[in-house]
Amino acid sequence: MFEVKCSVARGLHSTRTLFFVVPHLLLLYVAARLVSPLFRMKRPALFLFILIVAGMVVGLTLHLSHRTLDLTDFQLHSPQGANRPLALLPGQEPDFRFHQFSPWQSLSHPIAKRIDEPMGSENGALVYNAQPFWEMNNTRGGRHLGDDLNGIGGMDTDLGDPVFAAADGLVVYSGSPSEGWGPVLILSHRLADGRFFQSMYAHLHRIDVAVGSLVGRGQQIGTVGSAAGLYPAHLHYEIRLGHGAEIGAGYGDHALDRVDPSAFRQPLAGAPNDLRSSALSIALTDLSQRPSEELFNQLNQQGNREALLDLLEKK
Incomplete structure (x- = not known):
């Protein structure tokens, strides 16, 4: 099972509850001190009373926190469970969801021995990078967290062109998380040294693979889109380190787990006379x-x- 790491959220909620309860108890303390002889007791008795009150505060806080934020409410059986509106449009905040693969799911990943470009040829011919990784976009209010790949004709000339899996991997997300993203695919990959990374393909026109499918490098997984006409047709392509599936925003002031797709590809890019498609892609x-x-x-x-x-x- 993929499990959301929500201990931070639980802690934040517990803190809010504590801040709500403590002022009321302090008011009760002041009122009781004015009218009750209880607070004229000797120090040992007063210390015992404070311990009892502190225990009541902690118990009440945990009780209210458990009732309001139950861990079972945040368990997702797959990254697909995170398919709901996420941040990209103005005024929205990123909503990150982190998942952890089981050992079996981790081992089911094929090893990505080579990474190709997801559009054009395996070496990116007939495609240009219209908005590179980490380029500042003042209109969007942040730096670009991926590459925007376009066909050399520009505008909508590449609408419907094939999008290929950049490496052998496992489909962990397929859906339309928000209007600004349009149809999105996320593939999870495992390197030969055991590290995981993800490739994300956004603004698609069509999705050709299902969640849980194994896909091979060079296999068509969808087509270039425009997020239902929101942008000129292009592919928003991201590489993220790790094996948690989350959408997040396409722009930001911090890269977080995103890395430059072009730089990440270089050590695993194939020579022109290398195998054109992976054996997995052909077999599938x-x-x-x-x-x-x-x-x-x-x-x-x-x-x-x-x-x-x-x-x-x-x-």
Whole structure:
């Protein structure tokens, strides 16, 4: 199960409750001191009385906090449970939801040995970066937390163009969290050293994969959109470190877990004569809808043959 880490929220709520209860008890203390001989007692008895009152305050605070903010109210069986309006539009605040994979879910991630560009060719041909990571956008009131990828024709010329999985991964979110985001996909990936990262694809026109699906690098997962006409067509693409699925905002003053997608890709970018699509991507394609000759041709590409022969020789 994915569990929301809500201990911070519980603590904040308990603090608010404490601030509400304590002033009333102080007023009660002052009134009692004026009218009751109880507070003219000796120090040991007064100390005991204070301990009793303090215990009552703590008990009442915990009781009210438990009734108002039950942990079970914040358990999500998947990141998909976080699919509700989140921050991007003016006046809204980011609403972060953190999830933790079980050991089984962590091990079910395929290892991402290579990262490609999600549009155009695997090396990003026919695509330009219209708004790079961390570029200041005064209109939006913050720095850009991803890359905005456009087809070289600009404007809506790339509307409906295919969007590809940048690396082998697991689909952990698919939905439309807010008007400003439009349809969004989040894939979770595992590196060879065991670290996790996520790739996010936003403002899509169409989503082609379901939550829980394994996807291969180079596999089409959706198409370029415009968030229902809110923007000129483009792909908002993010890379986040870690394995918690959350949406957040597209602009901000702090990068948090976001990193520069272009810089992150470089160490795992493939050479031009590398394997074009991952074996996982080919295996996951619906063979019933693909002529066997097409599949053979893809597996028999010159670049694939040479790379596979090199691997066999190294064995």
